[in-house]
Amino acid sequence: MFDDRADAGERLAAELEARDLEIDVVLGIPRGALPVARPVADALDAELDVVVARKLGAPGNPELALGAVASDGSVWYNDDLIARVDVPEEYLEEVRTEEAENARQKAARYRETEGLPELEGKRVAVVDDGVATGATATACLRQVQESGAAWVGLAVPVGSPRSVDQLERETDELIALQAPADFRAVGQYYRNFGQVTDEEAIAYLDRDG
Structure with missing residues (x-):
């Protein structure tokens, strides 16, 4: 502790x-x-x-990390989890774009x-x-x-x-x-x-x- x-x-x-x-x-x-x-x-x-990186939250459960995207736009996906929860490709692209920009802005702030x-x-x-x-x-x-x-x-x-x-x-x-x-x-x-x-x-x- x-x-x-x-x-x-x-x-x-x-x-x-x-x-x-x-x-x-x-x-x-x-x-x-x-x-x-x-x-x-x-x-x-x-x-x-x-x-800086930002978590890619699952639909309806933002704390469940489908992956994460860094401030340079590079992304890591948890492929096993994505397959299990059956996430649409369109959702992944949308959340990746949004969180990549959030990560970039946070890095610039720091x-x-x-x-x-x-x-x-x-x-x-x-x-x-x-x-x-x-x-x-x-x-x-x-x-x-x-x-x-x-x-x-x-x-x-x-x-x-x-x-x-x-x-x-x-x-x-x-x-x-x-x-x-x-x-x-x-x-x-x-x-x-x-x-x-x-x-x-x-x-x-x-x-x-």
């Missing part, structure tokens, strides 16, 4: 330091990851920035330029406050992988065992402090898991490391 996102970030930072990982850039997934990513970036003396920072040849750690379905993290990781980064890792305080297993295939190294068998939702492993506003998240980027 983590007290809050700052506590989770400090514990995550300690784990990365213990692994003696050299990281050039830490990318938090807005909004909730920024309070977690700030202590990690500070401990590793790394630049802190963001990578930084002066759209897209990712320069990552060519750098060692990059993507950080989130936890993974449930793993859809957003997958889209973010694939965007970073395409950037020319030399090494891409994912660091999270907690995740579902299934998602952690799947995400390991998307990374050079995955660090998850907890992957409990009875996982139901990320928030159940935090005493305080309040919403983080865009303004609060952006403030973490403005801090000097």
